[in-house]
Amino acid sequence: MTVRTRQRGLGTRGLVALTALLALVVSGCGGPADADPPAGIEPGKDVLSALAKDDAIAALLPAEVRDAGVVRFASSVGGTPPSAYYADDNRTILGQDIDIAEGVAKVLGIRIEREVAGFEVILPALTSGKYDVGTGNFGVTEARKQTIDFVTYINDGQGFAVRADDDRLGRVDSLVQLCGLKIGTGAGTTFEATLEKEKHVCPDAGKPPYEVLSFSENAAVFLGLQQRHIDVVMSTINGLRYAADNQPNLEFLGEFKRLDVGFAFRKGSPLAPAFRAAVDKLIATGAYQAILAKWGTTDSAIPRSEISPPEHD
Template identity: 30%
Template sequence: MPSRVIQGLSAGTVAAVLTVGLTACGSGAASDSGAAANSAANAATGAVTVAALANGAGTQTAVKVAEVASLHAELPASVASGGQLVIGVGALPAGFPPLAYVGSDQQTLTGSEPDLGRLVAAVLGLKPVVVNSTWENLFVGIDSGRTDVGFSNITDTEERQKKYDFASYREDNLAFEVVKGSNWNFDGDYTTLAGKTVAVGAGTNQEKLLLEWQARLKAAGKQLTVKYFPDNNATHLALVGGKIDAYFGPNPGIAYQIAQDARTPNPTRNAGTYSGAGATLQGLIAATTKKGDGLAKPVADAINHLIAGGQYAAWLAAWNLSNEAVRTAQINPPGLPLSNS
């Protein structure tokens, strides 16, 4: 069944892992050999194909992109001389659509995260080499220098900024999923949840937020009912069966579920988003490099070039993630505080 939640990849949105089989599960890391051939073909046409082999999670789109010599000149000598950008993704042993997972050819790592890495590499005039590993080994690769940059739904936090530099590229959002026929929307005001029954994953950041809102509503004499279900299938059946009013979870997982439901008799929709960092800070997902290695700036500048040229918007739209767009990529923006990292 389509999965709905994401584990471990974002300190702001921790939940159960999305279970999509990867072919290279036995080792700690796997190189994306399928994408290498696609990359060579794309280089000849001046385009990067995003959402290739998406298996229903995205819309395949050819995005025109060319090297920018001035941005290539910003690269640290160690990266420029190698001619490639080693992009780390922590999607083993299971993928998490639409962010990173093995595509319909059972070989190529697809998803919004490796796709943005490939677009950045094209702007910087580098060959993208995508390496898939476990979440822990993703950071080991960055620490050791074997990986140049992580594109893996990594939340910018104060704790991580002690060891890494960040170039932000997406909002870290939670969302409410409702049936398409529902007229309820969440506009950031938790009081609109009064009288609602909402499902959430146990032990997650979104559960913490929901229980805080429940307590405030109770103090005001109003009721918010929080429900838990044993698995994704049970949650989905409860939603489309009218047993709950909404599901509260990570926005990308909900975008994936909505795409899967679109052609079924029970379509769902996004009823509103909320920052994974809470009310006082917009959480951000960021490209992650070793602190002080000089790569964060050219990566951020490449992302801003893609934003200005429209390729960034096309990338997000292909993966149904336009509601997580940022206006600009920032280097080491304020991160999730140490008290909530």
């Protein structure tokens, strides 16, 4: 497991300690098979078996894809639900992203050939043609749309969390509130991009700058927070809500910015119209709503799928 930092603020000794502790946590992350599921989700619930191929929607696929019956997926798998995570056997991948993708595959009559990949490498790999589709709770932004097309399937976005015993922050409505703090986030994410782009706000306000610590593994961010190497975490709204309900000493500070989330494709991919129609089919049949209820994310439902809509203000 790789821990990647973008700043020196953690310190060599702190990074070594954090990495060692992370290894212990990850090596022991598998629980007993009959353990109770975490609060807010029903990972064993069947929400896909009633779905069947829709020939009219499948006809939207390129002929070579219909003939092969396979689409190559690259998926980022994080440490916790609801998006995509490993089950107790440390092999099976579960989560909202997985169920929606499998539902789309059923509607299209195709098989997913999935490879787990680092979040920050998936979008470049799509543009190079290594994969056909990427999943990883990818938010739709104007910058990403320069090289990537998206087919939306949920509305999530950006939020913050802190240790519950740290009362320095309330709800975050402006990044100026973070001046002088160490912020942990995922490498290659919209969170990292937002924080780096807006770094000027603290000096502009005559305040000490905040420091961005970027990690390749989601588990490392939360571990760094609890070990006090980090003051605040910036991550997905749904992920932080879930984490606050299931991790000790963690408080979700609320939504900062909403973003549509979608399947990622190289620009101009002929797969996008078929995937959009398949997501809309899931919505029309009620399977979509059942998937979101299973993962506790019904507040993030969208009324219909879109291809690369404008970024939310």
